Amino acid sequence: MFRKLSLVYKNSLIINCINHLHISEFSGNNVVRYKVRLKCVKSTNDVHKSNNLRKRNVPLVKNLNENVLERTTTVMKRWEEEKKDEGVKWKFLEHKGPVFAPPYEPLPKSVKFKYNGKVVELSPEAEEVAGFYGKMLDHDYTTKDVFNKNFFKDWRKVMNEEERELITDLQKCDFNQMNAYYKEVSEKNKNRSKEEKKELKEKNEALIKEYGFCIIDGHKEKIGNFRLEPPGLFRGRGEHPKMGKLKKRLNAEDIIINCSQDSNIPKPPSGHKWKEVRHSNTVTWLASWTENVQNQVKYIMLNPSSKLKGEKDWQKYENARRLHKCINKIRDDYQKDWKSKEMKIRQRAVAMYFIDKLALRAGNEKDEDQADTVGCCSLRVEHIELHEKKDDKEYVVVFDFLGKDSIRYYNEVPVEKRVFKNLTLFMENKKGGDDLFDRLNTMILNKHLSDLMPNLTAKVFRTYNASWTLQQQLDKLTNEDDSEAEKILSYNRANRAVAILCNHQRSVPKGHEKSMEKLKEKIDSKRDAIKDAERQVKDAVREAKHGSVKEKFVADKKKKLLQRLKEQLAKLEIQETDRDENKTIALGTSKLNYLDPRISVAWCKKYDVPIEKIYNKTQRDKFRWAIDMAGPEYRF
DNA sequence: GCAGAGACTTGAGGGAAGCGGC
C-alpha cells in the first residue's frame, strides 16, 4: 500500500517525502488521507485540525518533523518486538525459482587436448572440467601448487577409467588449444554486431522480467541473484587450501525452494524435482543450496533496493545511532577495565579499545581448511610489535596481519600507556603463534557488549565509527562558498577518511600511471590555453577602449572564454587530486555498507549538491528510504 | 558453555556498459 518508508504518529501513518507528508489517519475501519506540504505546517495540531492545509500559509515544519522523528525510536522498538515475537519476515512470497547455468557445450573437434605430446579425446565430463582449467591458464592461480593439486585431484574424479589410467601427471597436460579457443570466443563476443548485441540484450531483459522479480506481501520486488552459480574451479582468496577444487554443476535436485504455500510454486526443469519445497516465512531467502567445496549453504535473496532489505539497513544505522548515546559510558567502562584484576576482563577491555579506535573486525575463529586470516579476537602475538618509542611517538603498537579477503592490515598506532603495558603482559611467555587474547573470543565479547546495550555487537562499532567519521569530516571539510566540484572533492575526502579507517584497499587500477600522465598533459595544455586567452583578452580590452560596440562585444566574449577555461582547469586539477588520492583506496564498500545514507542525503540537500553526484542509480535505489526521509537538518 | 549450522552482511575483482574525445 505504501512504498515510502513510514512512521507512526498517534493513530496516523506518516510518510515523509521530500516536499510532503502523506498522512493516513486510522479510525476504526476508516482511513482519512492527508497530503500536507511541509512548508505549511506549524505544529502537529495543524495536521489533525484540517485536511486543507495547503491553503494555509504558515511557514516552518520543524516542530512536526522533530516530533515525528523523536517517536521513531519508539516505533522501531515496537516493530522489532513485533517481528521478534513472531519471527515473521513475510506473509506472502511468490517467485519463479532460480535460473540454471546454461548446459555445457562440447568443444569443437578441432580443439585438441594433448597428454605427453599426444592428442587425447576426452569424455564430455572430463573435457568440461579441463576447460575450466584451460580458461584460467593465464591466471596466477595456475602457477600455485595448491590450486594445481586440488584441480588435478578433482579432475581425476570425473574422468572415466581409461582417462584416469592414462592421465596421471598434470605437468604433461597441454591445455593450450583450449585456452586459445576460449580467447577466440571471448574476442568474438566482444566484436558482436549491433544486431547481435541488441538480440542478446532483449533476451536478457526478458529473462530478468520473468525470473528477476518476486511478489512479497503485495509488492513486486527485485531479486538480487536469481541466477545459480555456474560450475567452475573454486577461487579462494589468499592462500586458501581449497583453491582449484571443482565447484559442481547444480541441478534442481540440489535446490531448496522457499515460497508461500498458497503461491504458484516454481516449476523445476522437466524431468527434475526440487530437493525440497519449503514455506518458511521466518527467513528471507527464496532458494538455497549447499555448495560442495566448503559445504556451505548459499542463498537466493532480494535485491538491496527491496523494502525488506531497506528496513534492515535502516535498523542497522538506528542501532549505530543508539551506540552514540552511550559510547562515552562504554569508553569510560573499558578504560576502567584496563586495570581489572581479572585477566579475562583486561583482555576484553583492550580488544574493545582496538575495535572502537581502529574499527577492527570481531575476528571469529577459523577452521584449518580456510585461509589464515585474523580479526581482533583472533590476533596472534606475531601480528603485533610493541615499541616504547617509534619515530618520536611513545607506546606504539605496530599491527601487521592479514584480515578479511587476505588484505594486509598494517598500522602503526600510538596507544595509551596502560594499553601498552597490558599488551606486554598478554604477550609474556608466549610464542608468535599463540593467541594474543587467550581468554577471549567473539562470543564472550559480544555477550558482554549486548549487556551494555541491546543489539550491540563488535560490528556495530564499525558502522558507528564510520558514520560518525563521515559526519565529522563533512562538517570540517565542507565550505559553503565552494564550487560544486570542490564540495564533491570534500565529500570524497570524507568518504576516503572512512575507507582508510576501515582498511578498504584496492589494487592500483590498470593503467593508472598512464591515465594520470594523460590528465597532467591535459592540465598543461589547458594552462597554455589560459595564457593564450589572457593575452587575447588584454589585446581585446585595449582595442575595445577606443573601439566600437563590436570590439566591446569581442572583448566580452574573450573574457567569458577565459573564465570558462579557468573553470575547466580547476575541475581538471580537482580530478587529478581526487584520482591520485584514490589510487589504492576503495570508496564503494564504506559508502554501501557503513555510512548512514541520511548523512550524505542531508549534506546534498544542505549544500545544494545533486544526489546523483554522490550516489549512482543502484545506490539511489538502495537508499531510497534515506533520500525520502532525511532533510538538510539530519545529524547522525 | 561449546560446536556446528544457518542466515545474513560485507568485500574485492572483473566483465559489461556507457561515455567523452577525436
Added chain:
DNA sequence: GCCGCTTCCCTCAAGTCTCTGC
C-alpha cells in the same frame, strides 16, 4: 562512428552473528 578509459553492476567468497542441540 570508433576507441579507450571510467564507472557500474554482478559475482561469489569471506566475514559476522544468532540459533539450536547436546
